[in-house]
Amino acid sequence: xxxxxxxLGVLIGTLVGVLPGLGPVAAMSLLLPATFHTSPVxxxxxxxxxxxxxxxxxxxxxxxxxxxGEAASVMTCLDGYQMARQGRAGPALGISAFGSFFxxxxxxxxxxxxxxPLVNFALxxxxxxxxxxxxxxxxxxxxxxxxxxxRALMMxxxxxxxxxxxxxNISGLARFTxxxxxxxxGVGLVPVVMGLFGISExxxxxxxxxxxxxxxxEVKGLLPTLADWAKSVGPLLRGAVIGFFxxxxxxxxxxxxxxxxxxxxxxxxxxxxxxxxxAIEGVxxxxxxxxxAAQGAFIPLLTLGIPSNVVMAMLLGALIxxxxxxxxxxxxxxxxxxxxxxxxxxxxxIMLLVLNLPLIGMWVQLLRVPYSILFPLIILxxxxxxxxxxxSSTDVLIMLxxxxxxxxxxxxxxEAAPMVLAFVLGPMMETALRQSLIKSRGSxxxxxxxxxxxxxxxxxxxLMILPLxxxxxxxxxxxDHKDAA
Amino acid sequence: xxxxxxxxxxxxxxxxxIYGMANRWxxxxxxxxxxxxxxxxxxxxxxxxxxxxxxxxxxxxxIISTIPLLFFLFRxxxxxxxxxxxxxxxxxxxLFYLGFKVGxxxxxxxxxxxx
Numbered sequence: 001x002x003x004x005x006x007x008l009g010v011l012i013g014t015l016v017g018v019l020p021g022l023g024p025v026a027a028m029s030l031l032l033p034a035t036f037h038t039s040p041v042x043x044x045x046x047x048x049x050x051x052x053x054x055x056x057x058x059x060x061x062x063x064x065x066x067x068x069g070e071a072a073s074v075m076t077c078l079d080g081y082q083m084a085r086q087g088r089a090g091p092a093l094g095i096s097a098f099g100s101f102f103x104x105x106x107x108x109x110x111x112x113x114x115x116x117p118l119v120n121f122a123l124x125x126x127x128x129x130x131x132x133x134x135x136x137x138x139x140x141x142x143x144x145x146x147x148x149x150x151r152a153l154m155m156x157x158x159x160x161x162x163x164x165x166x167x168x169n170i171s172g173l174a175r176f177t178x179x180x181x182x183x184x185x186g187v188g189l190v191p192v193v194m195g196l197f198g199i200s201e202x203x204x205x206x207x208x209x210x211x212x213x214x215x216x217x218e219v220k221g222l223l224p225t226l227a228d229w230a231k232s233v234g235p236l237l238r239g240a241v242i243g244f245f246x247x248x249x250x251x252x253x254x255x256x257x258x259x260x261x262x263x264x265x266x267x268x269x270x271x272x273x274x275x276x277x278x279a280i281e282g283v284x285x286x287x288x289x290x291x292x293a294a295q296g297a298f299i300p301l302l303t304l305g306i307p308s309n310v311v312m313a314m315l316l317g318a319l320i321x322x323x324x325x326x327x328x329x330x331x332x333x334x335x336x337x338x339x340x341x342x343x344x345x346x347x348x349x350i351m352l353l354v355l356n357l358p359l360i361g362m363w364v365q366l367l368r369v370p371y372s373i374l375f376p377l378i379i380l381x382x383x384x385x386x387x388x389x390x391x392s393s394t395d396v397l398i399m400l401x402x403x404x405x406x407x408x409x410x411x412x413x414x415e416a417a418p419m420v421l422a423f424v425l426g427p428m429m430e431t432a433l434r435q436s437l438i439k440s441r442g443s444x445x446x447x448x449x450x451x452x453x454x455x456x457x458x459x460x461x462x463l464m465i466l467p468l469x470x471x472x473x474x475x476x477x478x479x480d481h482k483d484a485a
Numbered sequence: 486x487x488x489x490x491x492x493x494x495x496x497x498x499x500x501x502x503i504y505g506m507a508n509r510w511x512x513x514x515x516x517x518x519x520x521x522x523x524x525x526x527x528x529x530x531x532x533x534x535x536x537x538x539x540x541x542x543x544x545x546x547x548i549i550s551t552i553p554l555l556f557f558l559f560r561x562x563x564x565x566x567x568x569x570x571x572x573x574x575x576x577x578x579x580l581f582y583l584g585f586k587v588g589x590x591x592x593x594x595x596x597x598x599x600x
């Protein structure tokens with residue numbers, strides 16, 4: 001049965017990755033209510049399958065249409081689409097599928113090697129360490145994923161506020177509930193995520209009326225030549241290793257991994273001028289990186305109980321709904337879940353290889369479905385998904401409200417990822433903060449006298465100061481650290 | 486925690502405002518670029534439709550309320566004959582009902598007629 005859920009997950013994930021406008025986060029939140037009737041293991045296997053399936057599927061649209069199915073495939077567009085224009089769509093799709101499989105395998109081996117030592121280390125963690133690590137995770141995310149750190153921090157603060165809605169879990173006081181009984185339990189993760197990522201995207205597309213041109217040349221010869229393999233081995237290995245470690249990093253993830261690995265490949269290449277003009281290395285490296293990062297991101301969630309990105313936050317929500325608390329004790333208390341997920345990743349990677357190569361023609365046909373037919377279906381998926389969690393139209397209203405908020409955020413270049421991660425981590429951070437303060441009888445020094453906690457906070461402070469340095473040196477220089485890069 | 490988060494958000498927003506005003510000349514992105522006038526009416530119509538749908542679908546039931554919603558949405562971006570949109574709406578609603586209610590046992594509002 002778990003194999004079936006794994007297959008369903010990777011199939012839906014590939015579909016979601018292929019279709020622009022519905023990312024893995026929205027798809028996972030859509031299908032979360034459907035997993036309530038299954039076991040926690042089956043549920044997590046399916047949701048994980050959606051995640052790495054979307055990583056695979058996203059490459060197809062990048063190569064054939066020059067539109068990334070999801071953010072982690074942006075770098076694949078640069079050389080993948082150029083290869084397609086030169087009549088080499090087949091090898092581009094082939095190296096992307098084989099590379100993803102290879103990197104996924106490296107990611108799983110790395111996960112097996114690192115998880116157990118990390119669990120033993122995490123057993124030393126108390127509330128102050130957890131609090132500081134979560135602060136560091138938020139800071140890394142705001143530092144890496146946004147053009148403007150100031151705005152990303154604003155979004156993180158907004159997420160923390162939204163996370164405080166509902167009953168205070170220590171004093172029992174109702175906060176920001178406005179006498180609405182449904183809000184006593186807090187705002188649900190699924191309506192928030194669906195609104196921010198699903199509804200807002202549809203709203204933007206209605207306004208812009210997107211037009212897609214599918215590459216019409218027949219896709220043939222999916223197997224890369226020996227020369228292609230020779231060029232790709234190095235980038236695949238480097239991409240897989242870089243992606244894996246960036247995936248583990250709190251706040252890191254597949255998007256950053258693909259950007260970094262592409263930049264490194266271009267730097268180490270003997271022919272950097274070929275990048276952007278159809279170099280197969282420019283497809284192999286980011287594809288390997290985003291897939292191994294997808295595997296690596298599971299490590300902090302399953303060993304520490306801390307999600308490193310929004311997708312992992314969704315999985316954390318799913319685990320909690322199923323009554324499983326991820327953390328260092330997960331491996332001993334729910335070994336079936338831990339090893340089930342690890343095994344399913346490998347099986348899922350094989351399924352993806354089988355799905356991606358022979359079915360590319362079908363995915364291309366799907367790309368030809370006009371958006372005017374697709375968007376009512378996406379809206380209906382979101383409406384049903386939000387309603388069926390609690391049988392409550394309040395959740396649907398919350399989703400629509402966050403849809404409008406998400407639309408405005410996109411218009412004003414405010415990123416949703418720091419907000420969602422802060423929203424998920426907020427209640428955990430608050431509990432850890434208050435437990436620490438109870439332990440230290442109200443003294444904040446507890447966060448600086450314990451070495452692990454102090455190190456995490458120092459790193460977080462350093463990350464906050466780093467973008468200010470050019471500004472301090474030259475007043476008026478951009479705070480937007482990425483603009484300068 | 487809510488107070489501290491609110492205070493942080495307020496201070497950061499103030500900093501962004503000051504920073505934005507100080508660098509206004511640098512950002513050439515005009516308002517019309519952020520708020521294009523094309524299809525604004527369609528966007529507003531979709532939102533109103535969805536809010537009314539949310540208010541009504543608990544009372545009318547999933548099938549009765551979803552068919553008209555989809556009918557309008559299918560005709561929103563491209564002009565389609567009304568009968569084609571109606572057939573598509575009925576079929577889609579039926580398929581979603583079968584998939585979610587019957588297949589996945591999801592909860593959908595029953596309405597006065599039980600569907």
